[in-house]
Amino acid sequence: MSFLQSYTHLVDFSQKSLLLSACAIAFNPTAWNIVARKEYRTRFLTKFFGSGQAACYFLAISIFSLGLVRDFLYERALRAQPSHQLLEGTIPTFAGYALLACGNILVISSTWQLGITGTFLGDYCGILMDDIVTGFPFNITNAPMYYGSTMSFLGTALLYGKPAGILITAEVLLVYLIAIQYENPFTAGIYAKREQERAKAGGKKVEEKKEL
Ligand SMILES: *[C@@H]1O[C@H](CO)[C@@H](O)[C@H](O)[C@H]1NC(C)=O
Numbered sequence: 001m002s003f004l005q006s007y008t009h010l011v012d013f014s015q016k017s018l019l020l021s022a023c024a025i026a027f028n029p030t031a032w033n034i035v036a037r038k039e040y041r042t043r044f045l046t047k048f049f050g051s052g053q054a055a056c057y058f059l060a061i062s063i064f065s066l067g068l069v070r071d072f073l074y075e076r077a078l079r080a081q082p083s084h085q086l087l088e089g090t091i092p093t094f095a096g097y098a099l100l101a102c103g104n105i106l107v108i109s110s111t112w113q114l115g116i117t118g119t120f121l122g123d124y125c126g127i128l129m130d131d132i133v134t135g136f137p138f139n140i141t142n143a144p145m146y147y148g149s150t151m152s153f154l155g156t157a158l159l160y161g162k163p164a165g166i167l168i169t170a171e172v173l174l175v176y177l178i179a180i181q182y183e184n185p186f187t188a189g190i191y192a193k194r195e196q197e198r199a200k201a202g203g204k205k206v207e208e209k210k211e212l
Contacts, residue, residue, distance in 0.1 A: 009082075010082065010084060010163040010164070011081065011082075011163055011164040011167055012080070012081055012082055012164070015077065015080045015081065017073070017076050017077040017080050018077045018080070018081065018164060018168075020073055020077065021070075021073040021074045021076070021077035021168060022168065022171055024066075024069060024070040024073045024074075025070060025074075025168065025171055025172055025175055026171070026175055027066075028063070028066045028067065028070055029175055029176070029178075029179040031066070032059065032062075032063050032066075032121065033179065033182060033183065035059070035062075036059065036121045036124040036125075037124065037186070039055060039059075039121075039124050039125055040124040040125075040190070043055075043126075045058060045059070045125065046125060046126065052122075052125040052126040052127050053117065053125075053127065055125045056116070056117045056120060056121065056122045056125040056127055057116070057117075057120075059120050059121050059124075059125070060116050060117075060119070060120035063120055063121075064120075074153065074156070074165075074168060075156065075160075077164065077168070078156070078157065078160045078162045078164065078165050079160070081160075081162045081163075081164035081165070082162070082163075082164075083160070083161040083162055084161060084162070084163050087157075087158060087161040087162065087163065088161040092158045092161065093158065093159060095155075095158050096154075096155045096156070096157075096158030096159035097155065097159070098155070099151045099152065099154050099155030099158065100151070100152055100155035100156065100159070101155075102148070102151055103147075103148040103149065103150070103151030103152035103154075103155060104148065104152060105137070105148070106137050106141070106144040106145070106147060106148025106151070107144070107145055107148035107149060107152070109136060109137045109144065110137050110138070110144040110145050110148070111145075113133045113135060113136075113137070113138065114129070114133060118133075119145070123187055123190050123191070124190070128190070128191065128194055142180075142184075143176070143180050146176035146179065146180060147176075149172065149176070150169060150172050150173045150176060153165070153168065153169040153172045154166065154169045157169055
């Protein structure tokens with residue numbers, strides 16, 4: 001059997017549910033980055049909802065709901081895929097539960113640290129954190145949310161015993177790595193701008209004092 005044949009044997013690419021799941025995974029970060037950057041530039045959500053806080057809660061609910069749809073589509077896709085005996089048995093199942101547990105710890109602890117507005121793009125809506133969060137889980141990874149989510153995808157793939165889940169997990173990781181490359185410089189820019197403004201305000205105070 002050629003490599004390609006053995007691979008198509010592991011993953012059933014004729015299932016539409018697989019494509020749909022792959023699309024949902026790529027769609028979510030793309031959509032929220034486009035909407036959040038538009039909000040940052042134009043404040044269209046803040047204007048519509050009346051405050052940055054309300055705009056951010058709208059984003060939070062939307063992103064969370066999209067995530068639920070994505071997870072539902074993923075599990076549905078997995079159920080339609082062939083299993084593989086190497087992924088069945090005690091060790092993969094145990095590894096699956098361990099990955100799910102670690103992944104959820106990363107996601108929940110980072111949400112706990114950042115709060116709702118810090119987690120869901122508050123800085124794009126003008127709600128900036130006072131300080132950079134450095135405690136757990138941010139002392140072990142700079143993107144606990146993304147790596148935690150990736151671990152949960154892999155854990156689910158192992159629990160179902162489906163090679164297709166591993167392929168989808170690779171897509172999740174790729175999408176998040178691109179998102180990190182794209183988001184981190186932008187948010188760094190938002191905070192750099194605030195520091196500049198703070199420095200300017202500080203400078204003004206000094207000048208005022210001199211005049212007195
Ligand atoms: C991260 O912080 C936690 C809690 O403060 C601590 O227990 C852990 O050892 C730290 N890990 C590293 C790698 O610094």
